[in-house]
Amino acid sequence: MSYIELKGKQYPYYLSRRKMRSMSATVRGGVIEVHAPYHVETSMVEAFLKKHEEKFVKAIEEFKPLYDFRDGGFVYVFGKRYGLKHIIDQSDAVEEHGNCLEVHSYDFEKIISRYLGKKLYTYLQARMGYYLQHSFDLSMPHIIVKPYRSRWGSCYYERQEVTFNSMLIHFDTRVIDSVIIHELCHFLVSNHSKAFYHEVYKRMPDYDYWHEQLRGAL
Structure with a gap:
């Protein structure tokens, strides 16, 4: 990951090089992803990002995280926001209490992801x-x-x-x-x-x- 200053602030971006004819960039998950041909220098990549900084900064600032998988974090489920509480034990279960999901497990992210996958299915x-x-x-x-x-x-x-x-x-x-x-x-x-x-x-x-x-x- 690299960083670039856009409109006076530092923003991270990922740069991947591949066999392609022209450069492209998009914002995913609040981070800029750039795909560039092998021959394009980093200075040209950053010049491209600065040229279109209005668009990229707008997309980053408008991005709303859908989850934060950690104790005290949150997750949106069917559009509703739930707080997350991690309880360390061996039951590997998720319990809903009002606007909070209690995740009982040693492997927090695995169990909450499994719970959400089953709920969606x-x-x-x-x-x-x-x-x-x-x-x-x-x-x-x-x-x-x-x-x-x-x-x-x-x-x-x-x-x-x-x-x-x-x-x-x-x-x-x-x-x-x-x-x-x-x-x-x-x-x-x-x-x-x-x-x-x-x-x-x-x-x-x-x-x-x-x-x-x-x-x-x-």
Whole structure:
């Protein structure tokens, strides 16, 4: 990780070099990520970041962390913020007490991540069942929850499988529903044509409003 001064403040950035024709940069998780060709010097990278500093600083400042996995930290679950309390014992359990989640374990992050993954899977299974019954003439596909760096879900028609980003647990349920409908509609239309979005809006007229809340979160 390197640091650069933008608008009078120091900001971290990651630089990775690869075989590519031009440089690109984005903000993920509140940190700038730069991809540059091997021949581009660091001075050119930093000149590029300074040229577009307004955009990068705005994206960083607007970033809202969705969790802080440590004792006394927090996590958003279905859009609601919970405090986290770490209790060191061998039960490997998570207990909900009002606006607080008590994590009983020696391995704090492993157990809270497992808890959130199961909670998201249960919701996805129930809501997909609902939409398949009321809005689609399809069979229930296989559901997989996993971490992704750059997508919220994927549809695999031939395998009858849908995968969802484990980060969805942090968002309002209507945001999650927008991803469910998006992926299920790919069983009807494989691309992102007007025909595809016609199927999406038919089932969720306010899709754009909810799906937009995912922008910049990865």
